[in-house]
Amino acid sequence: MKISAFSKTYHGVTVLDVPELELHPGKIYSIIGSNGSGKSTYAKILAKVLPADQKGPQLDAGITVGYIPQKNYAFRMSTKANILLGGSDSAKAERLMEVLQLDSLASQRADRLSGGETSRMALARLMMKHFDLVILDEPTAAMDVETTFLSENLIWEYAKKSGCVLLLITHSLQQAKRIADEILFFHKGQLFESGPKERLLFAPTRPETRQFLEFYGI
Amino acid sequence: MKISAFSKTYHGVTVLDVPELELHPGKIYSIIGSNGSGKSTYAKILAKVLPADQKGPQLDAGITVGYIPQKNYAFRMSTKANILLGGSDSAKAERLMEVLQLDSLASQRADRLSGGETSRMALARLMMKHFDLVILDEPTAAMDVETTFLSENLIWEYAKKSGCVLLLITHSLQQAKRIADEILFFHKGQLFESGPKERLLFAPTRPETRQFLEFYGI
Amino acid sequence: MQSAFEKAIHLIMTGDAELCNILFVTARMSLTSSIIALLIGVPFGIWLGACHFRGKGLILIMNRTLMGMPPVVCGLLFYILFSGVGPLRRGKLLFTVNIMILAQVVLITPIVIGNMETYVSGIAPAIQETTRGLGLTRIKTLLLLANECIYQIFFVYMLSFARAISEVGAVSMVGGAIAWKTNVMTTAIMQYTNRGNFSLGIALGMILLTISLLVNTAITLLQRRLSK
Amino acid sequence: MQSAFEKAIHLIMTGDAELCNILFVTARMSLTSSIIALLIGVPFGIWLGACHFRGKGLILIMNRTLMGMPPVVCGLLFYILFSGVGPLRRGKLLFTVNIMILAQVVLITPIVIGNMETYVSGIAPAIQETTRGLGLTRIKTLLLLANECIYQIFFVYMLSFARAISEVGAVSMVGGAIAWKTNVMTTAIMQYTNRGNFSLGIALGMILLTISLLVNTAITLLQRRLSK
Amino acid sequence: SGGDHSKPKADAAAAETETKDDTDAATQSAPDTVILKETDESMINTYTLIAVNPDAPFADADGNAVSDVAINTEGADALIDWFLTQEALDLAADYGVAKYNDHLFYVKDDAPAYSGEITPAAEENKIIRLSTTTSVNDSGLLGYMLPTFEEKYGYTVEIQSAGTGKAIAAAQYGNADLILVHAKSQEEVFVADGYARTVDGFASERLSFLYNYFVLCGPSADPAGTASCENVLDAFAAIAETKSVFISRGDGSGTHTKELSLWPKDLGITDQPDSFASYTDWYTSANAGMGACLVMAEEMGGYILTDKATFLVFVQNNGEM
């Protein structure tokens, strides 16, 4: 799958400028980088929530994109109804709710869930359907450790079974290590370095990458 | 400082029921617990954002409370103007922005900041003033590692210098280890166990605590 | 004031046949027109608030101008169109309740659209980010948006109904205020006022406000229920 | 329609003295009343939307009922209050532009309050959580709330202005539609209509809508600027 | 026109005491406005019926000819015939006596009469659209008379009332089958333009059948001294002379038209606002209904020309406010 090069400029300031990318189905790509490095902007443009500076598609025609924003939105209806918005298979919804420990909250109004519960609902909602490209923007940032693990398993399985391209934005290098195949490092709006996780984490080629990884004590 | 016992019930379901607590000025208390265990509810009630079931104050009269909600709100004005809402000392605001690497974003509209940038703005905004009790609900969940460290230093200094009671809700045990003095473990709406961090982390007395800590690999 | 109050009570107690007819026509007209305006205005307003396209600004300004269409002018236009010599004379609608409803729909719909547009443009971005991320259709997105602004829709309905029941300029022009047929509360009040019978005018006004109060109480309770 | 259009152009071109007077009184009345209604209604509406207290539901229902106050009834009440036998006769306000403004403020303010209340009650919880967490005063919170709904305030102003400029029932009652003194566009339209000069009525209506269009365009541009 | 009917015997003083009597208990707030001049020949107010011509040169708002305007001629004929029967004329002459102890309408001496058969309603012509002026409708005369007609012959009369100009315009726009108005000059234009139709058996398009008198009212103190004037024309001249407040309907109604004819010619007052721009300190052109204008006169202590019916209702109700 090819993603064409594009950029994003706000009032003359370019916050994102990325080259063409070639991604492989069935693989999980983890996007890392500091705050404001353009990760969410990249995700939004691919999800067609935000227009890029250049007109024209960033993706080939016919590619379906699933996306969970950094700020989750829970609709004013029950948790289960929210999840069923993703797809109508009720049995599947119940399976997902069980895996993500949402079963006891099925009938609660979703807009009153706690932070981590909302993230889990959003993940279950997306996993109801198959997409060719899935983008998750810090999906586990509000979750506790147990459900983070459960979610990671779910995400991994989803990518591997459905053979989609999965982009996972995260601030947790542990998480990237656990489930990503490749890592893309964003810095100041640019894709500085990318590659298989072992290579990038333990043998980064650029000083900026090395400096960023240092904070994690790697 | 004494916090009286209280509870919170929604449509007959009790989501929070905590005993009286005695907290010491200058100490940092980290609240941990899984999603939906009532951490944010506890914070909201202390911050008087939510009423408890019982009428009457949870805190002694005259105690000022500073609170950062789990969902940050950025006002439709510049980042600097947002921070100055916390207090009018412009020099202090600039110092805080420098520490939290917000200086380059001073004049940007705050409601357009990235996730982690918003968290940093919210932290700086609160740190503008002295409060007797400060409650931070997952303040660093959206931050990158570098600014998480910077924020932790700032929080630690604030508590120690001003001698306030600081409650820090977090899912990161690392964070609790780094800056907390004591840890409060919430489970299913109850305060299950509390104590100095070493004791609680390495010698928990209750099986639920042990089980919770296991996920962290401790 | 007191005598007006007594007159109001008396009118209701005696079940005055003409008053009953007026009340019935008023209810039919204002409920129908406010509901039609809602059915047209809410979807269109939500759509306007949620979409971005060239020329949207123009539509918004035009809609806001139509909000300020004076009822008399609206009534006059319809009068001319549907007159015996007008281009739409075959409709035979002049001096019927139906054309009063039509004129009111024209007056109220822009208000509904404007209100919904303003509200929805505030909440749409976050919702659209989510629905696009789930690959939902536009229709589904609009339905979800409607569900999210249910409280606002109730308010807008009350505003519409308020406008419908209190309007007199257009209604008297196209309806003709014909007794037993197109005379409504406001035209009756006008009539009594013109005759110098102010206390009867005030009495009818009190009855009208009481009806408004009852309708609003019912809708507010329903609104509370639905938005819990 | 064509003839009305020509008449409108002609009236404007010749700078008809009476038309100028009517335009001036109209502008004075509708701008003043809509701004006063905004100044009263916005703070009160924001406060209502942000606070919780016993009896709030009652205030809301009453306000919604007042939104449906028929202009004729409002005009009638003011008439009675300020007339020679009324309790407020010393004000000597009847048949002046000031009392027209007053009556319109009474009509428009509930609409402003209702609109702001509905909007603010949606956004207040998140904002109040933040402002309380910062220990900000109530006044400061209200100011911040106002700042957050600036787009809504502009819309509400346009709605108020639309209502003020298009209203005829109350204004004709308390103002008396006296030529050269309290005659405004809508009462003038009424006058021509009553004389059977429909095309002149439509011509004035067109001029009125053009003014509305200009005012709305200006406000919409300002609104865009401020909310970027 | 007019004739020598037994005129209602009431001079200014009598009228004053009379109205005071009418407002029973609430004398405190009884109106200060009283009748100062009435039953003057120049204040005669003649009511005329005119049937609308289905073949009139109807034209739409832009002046394009329209040929197929639906006019209910049978219904209009039936109603006009009935209005001119002795039964109807008696009803009209009788109206108001019970309530106000006074005649509100008189039958014209030379009123055309009808004594033949009246065609009952058929399905396709049972709705009759009558366009009339507010003052006629507000007097309650039609509400008093028409039920008799409707019950007897099965028609439904839909009354639209508006200012004289609009009432006549309604017919020109094809929205009325007949009109009942009281403004001679405008009626004559209507006839001359070809909108009127001569009903079978009558000689003229304009069928004038009722009349009454306008009355000049004003504050009981009568600052212009109108009560002692020779006639109404002098009274109006005195009002202008003393610059006493005068409330004009200003709405092109029959009352307004009559008032314009009573001012001294050299003042040059017409229905055009420019004509009285320099008199605005006393000449108040109100552009409102009769009732509203009466209250305004009361309010401002001004003089006013009004039809008697509205004035009597006003007096009867004002005390209760």
Ligand SMILES: Nc1ncnc2c1ncn2[C@@H]1O[C@H](COP(=O)(O)OP(=O)(O)OP(=O)(O)O)[C@@H](O)[C@H]1O
């Ligand atoms: N509408 C806007 N106008 C101006 N600048 C903007 C706007 N939206 C975003 N930005 C800026 O663009 C940069 C990239 O934002 P983005 O949300 O993509 O960051 P991110 O990598 O997702 O950060 P985080 O880790 O904090 O979520 C930020 O510095 C942000 O302030």
Ligand SMILES: Nc1ncnc2c1ncn2[C@@H]1O[C@H](COP(=O)(O)OP(=O)(O)OP(=O)(O)O)[C@@H](O)[C@H]1O
């Ligand atoms: N208005 C409400 N009605 C019903 N239940 C609610 C409401 N608000 C919160 N709850 C429930 O109360 C529980 C506690 O919520 P709270 O936000 O305190 O959790 P938390 O410990 O902060 O979780 P997280 O780690 O996800 O932030 C949750 O299960 C939530 O679903």
Ligand SMILES: [Mg+2]
């Ligand atoms: Mg982001």
Ligand SMILES: [Mg+2]
């Ligand atoms: Mg929480």
